Amino acid sequence: MKPRAALLAVLALAATVARAEIPEAERRSGYHDMGPSVQAMQDDDAANPGTLWLLQGEALWDRRQGAAAKSCADCHGAASGLAGVAARYPAFSGVSSRPIDLxxxxxxxxTDNQKADAWAYESRELLSLSAYVARQSRDLPIAPPADPRLAPFLAAGADLFARRQGQLNLSCAQCHDDNHGKKLAAATIPQAHPTGYPIYRLEWQSLGSLQRRLRNCLIGMRAEPYAYGAPEYVDLELYLMSRARGMPLEAPGVRP
Ligand code: HEC
Ligand code: HEC
Structure with a gap:
């Protein structure tokens, strides 16, 4: 599709009548919108490029670092002890007085336990350890915590999802609630469930976080993306996890 035709297709989406949130029985992971070859790549650890990050995450888990000279394993033991953790993040942090993501x-x-510098967003190290921790929750159902302190942030995320923004004056919901399954240029619009993160995206030729994915959609809407780590992303992540409640985690997923 030519750029202009793609733009017209987007504007046609905006004109559709808003439906409500997707009923639970109709929810589907983006996995089911991909072709069989990309699905096979996700399913087979030997073919899933995310495995390279998992291996690095496994090595980092055992490496003593920072002024405390402690490894993740020194405090947490086997990583399998963190099974289920990725399925219930973002969670409320007393340190930040707001939710934080994995x-x-x-x-x-x-910073607090290893006494080392924080890793940059999207750095190889942070992605590797997030993938490794998330992998421990593969096939477990997304289970956002029932923590009343999260309520205002969840509401803010839901609000952002429904708000029209950017030069195209589109909301996330117009594509992902109202027009999922339709084609946009070469892509099928998925329902936007955060089941596979961090994902290996073929377009990126790399692993990337959910924040990177959201950033891509904001740019597609011709809206100003937030800086990595911005509270808006975490509120959106919280809402997406709550919207995907009960769906199994696939991390690390593969997406086109
Ligand atoms: C113009 C339509 C459109 C809008 C508006 C839009 N997206 Fe997307 N989004 C897409 C498409 C298309 C994809 C799949 C991209 C691909 O495969 O190339 C996608 C992918 C995603 C995914 C990845 C799902 C998966 O299976 O991994 C998430 C999450 C997501 N979008 C969230 C959002 C959020 C949050 C917003 C609002 C800030 C938003 N999107 C706005 C079209 C849109
Ligand atoms: C000095 C001990 C120590 C080290 C080293 C350490 N952690 Fe932790 N970690 C903790 C403690 C204590 C908590 C629980 C904090 C709380 O309950 O709020 C925690 C919590 C977590 C959680 C959230 C668990 C949950 O149930 O919400 C994750 C994920 C995590 N750590 C990952 C890591 C990773 C990855 C590393 C290595 C880079 C690491 N930790 C290094 C002590 C440590």
């Missing part, structure tokens, strides 16, 4: 939680252990 990457931010890992960085908190870097």
């Amino acid at each position: 990457e931010q939680r890992i960085n908190l252990c870097r």
Whole structure:
């Protein structure tokens, strides 16, 4: 599709009548919108490029670092002990007085427990350890915590999802609630469930976080993306996890 035709297709989406949130029985992971070859790549650890990051994450888990000279394993034991953790993040942090996502939680252990510098967002190290921690929750259902302190942030995320923004004056919901399954240029619009993160995206030729994915969508909407780590992303992540409640985690997923 030519750029102009793609733009017209987007504007046609905006004109559609808003539906409500997707009923639970109709929810589907982006996995089911991909072709069989990309699905096979995700399913087979030997073919899933995310495995390279997992291996590095496994090595980092055991490496003593920072002024405390402690490894993740020194405090947490086997990584399998963190099974289920990725399925219930973002979670409320007393330190930040707001929810933090899994990457931010890992960085908190870097700075407070290892006494080392925080890793940059999207750095190889942070992605590797997030993938390794998330992998421990593969096939477990997404289970956002029932923590009343999260309520205002969840509401803010839901609000952001429904808010029209950017030069195209589109909301996330217009694509992902109202027009999922339709084609946009070469892509099928998925329902936007955060089941596979961090994902190996073929377009990126790299692993990337959910924040990077959200950033891509904001740029697609011709909206100003937030800086990595911005509270808006975490609120959106919180809402997406709550919207995907009960769906199994696939991390590390593969996406086109
Ligand atoms: C113009 C339509 C459109 C809008 C508006 C849009 N997206 Fe997307 N989004 C897409 C498409 C298309 C994809 C899949 C991209 C691909 O495969 O190339 C996607 C992918 C995603 C995914 C990845 C799902 C998966 O299976 O991994 C998430 C999460 C997501 N979007 C969230 C959002 C959020 C949050 C917003 C609002 C800030 C938003 N999107 C706005 C079209 C849109
Ligand atoms: C000095 C001990 C120590 C080290 C080293 C450490 N952690 Fe932690 N970690 C903790 C403690 C204590 C908590 C629980 C904090 C709390 O309950 O709020 C925690 C919490 C976590 C959580 C959230 C668990 C949950 O149930 O919400 C994750 C994920 C995590 N750590 C990952 C890591 C990773 C990855 C590393 C290595 C980079 C690491 N930690 C290094 C002590 C440590």
